[in-house]
Amino acid sequence: MMSISSRFAVGIHILALIEINKDGVSSSEFLARSVNTNPALIRKIMGMLKKAGLIEVNPGIAGAKLSKELSDITMLDVYKAVHVVQDNELFKVHESPNIECPVGRNIQDTIEPLFSTAQLAMENILGKVNLEDIVKDIDKKVEH
Amino acid sequence: MMSISSRFAVGIHILALIEINKDGVSSSEFLARSVNTNPALIRKIMGMLKKAGLIEVNPGIAGAKLSKELSDITMLDVYKAVHVVQDNELFKVHESPNIECPVGRNIQDTIEPLFSTAQLAMENILGKVNLEDIVKDIDKKVEH
């Protein structure tokens, strides 16, 4: 039973915490305490978020900042940033089926459009939610 | 980069081939030649399809038959049958975040509905395609 790497969930956690802690300094050590993992792991994921243009962070200088508006960062952006699933490869197809069999010869071309559509439907949902939605929801839960 | 086990694609392959070869005998050895893998692996997947009520197959007797109408077997049925993804666990959440942090305490409850909705959107697409669609598409490709 596979599941999509928690890098995605951790990436969202990092971004939300940077925002909610925007008046403080969000070092990898600070973020790691909240996620409850190792600072090195946080820095690896921060590197991915940085490369995707979602955060600004500099060597030697403590703390990270968001580099876009909250509403301009969708969950799909985070998902793509942390490289948990490759485009059009959520579903694995079996390699080298027997091309002498009519089914073996055609099955891949038949199911790939379905797999692609299913993956895109999932990713489309992620694109509809942005970091502002996430942060507001957390704020609402904190008040209660 | 994770992807969903090819058991799903192989399961679809098996079912389509059983149908297209319905006048012949679809033994695990025959199916394995088309998929281009080991008969034991095919039997393992056939066991899952059988347990899900999609095919009929008996010890000692060569060949498998579909146990439902073509249009009554959706790709979602196959997906569930081969246990490639657990309900509501397509996306992994990081375990035991720090509950002393407002984000750590609430992030899971905030993102889980999103993860669940995204997974269901994907699965919903799979439920819209049935084995008849697949077989017709293969037949069409074979004619050309």
Next chain:
DNA sequence: AATACCTGTAACTATACTTATTACATGTAA
């Protein structure tokens, strides 16, 4: 009953990805 062949399944291997961890090179500022 003996045989031949099938399914069902356990056991083992190789491979690959994830997560956690250590270590250290490099950058920054007091």
Next chain:
DNA sequence: TTACATGTAATAAGTATAGTTACAGGTATT
């Protein structure tokens, strides 16, 4: 110079997949 930060490589343990061998047990034919 120091203290501390980020960036990143290397390693290890855990887990899932895919491939393979082996064999127990069922069925049908001779």
